[in-house]
Structures are given as structure tokens and as C-alpha cells.
Amino acid sequence: MNRLDEAHEERFARYVVGARPALRRKAFVLVGDWFAADDLVQQTLITVYRNWERLERHDALSAYTRTVMVRIFVDERRRHRWTRELLQGSLPEPEPATEEMTRVGDRMILLKALSTLSARQRSLVYLRYWEDLSIEEVARIMDCSAATVRSSTSRALRILRERIGVLSTPRRED
Structure with a gap:
């Protein structure tokens, strides 16, 4: 790994540490389950990481990350409609x-x-x-x-x- 790669890795790691708690809360609003929210955040961060070197403004990623998260959520639900949970008549x-x-x-x-x-x-x-x-x-x-x-x-x-x-x-x- 050269210096440029290490610098990108370090900036991404700092971004994840700062952004993950808020991303997790936002993902929970979308999916309604903390475990599924963690999965959605993980998928979102993987996508952001794959595009990290091409992103120009690392200091203003919240809108991009939110867009990625919502699109992953919608695409995932569209692909797996048959796996929807069945709603029960009462809460446990x-x-x-x-x-x-x-x-x-x-x-x-x-x-x-x-x-x-x-x-x-x-x-x-x-x-x-x-x-x-x-x-x-x-x-x-x-x-x-x-x-x-x-x-x-x-x-x-x-x-x-x-x-x-x-x-x-x-x-x-x-």
C-alpha cells in the first residue's frame, strides 16, 4: 500500500467513526430493526468505500451517503419482496x-x-x-x-x- 492509499484509508476510517452513529439511527427509521439497520449501514459504507477515491469532497458526504443508503434500502426491498415480515395483531x-x-x-x-x-x-x-x-x-x-x-x-x-x-x-x- 502506498502513501496515497494509506491517506485514503485513514480519511475513510475517520469518516466512518464520525458518521456511523447517525447513519445507524437513520437506517433504523427506514428498516425498523436495529440489526437490519446495522446491515444497511454496512452495505452503505461498503458502497461509499468503493467510490471513496473518486469522491471529490470528503468533508461533505452526508447527502451522498444518505442517497446511497436510501437507494440500497429500496433496491433491497424490491429484490426481496417475498421475504417481508408478516405483521401480527398485537405487540409481544x-x-x-x-x-x-x-x-x-x-x-x-x-x-x-x-x-x-x-x-x-x-x-x-x-x-x-x-x-x-x-x-x-x-x-x-x-x-x-x-x-x-x-x-x-x-x-x-x-x-x-x-x-x-x-x-x-x-x-x-x-
């Missing part, structure tokens, strides 16, 4: 009992509702509302038109509202 854990846990319960309901969306819909909601990107930026990342982003996001939000309503309605046991 009991509902949060105390008022301070209300936010945790709300988050669980939201994550469960997000998990029912298609990979593309979930990516649109993530990019638009979690990452707070403009419609044009989302269209560029998702490689579609702004009109498609608007209509698909609107449809995904309608589905989320319906599913959150169903999930948050307390069940009566007779």
Missing part, C-alpha cells in the same frame, strides 16, 4: 403503563405503522419529514419527478394516518 410487549412512557408508546405506534409502508413510501416519508428535504431534493435522490414525490408522499401519509388510528385505538377485551 405490554403497552407502556406510565404517563412518562407515553412518548415511547407513540414512537412504537409510529414505527409499527411505518413498517407497513412499502420501501419506496417509507423512504419518501423518511427523506421528506425525517431529513426535512425539499420535494426537489427527494425527487433527485429517488430518481423520479417532483409530482411523483408529492402524490406518493400524500398517499403514504394517508395510509399512515389510517394505520396509526387503528394501532392507537385501545382494544377492549370482552
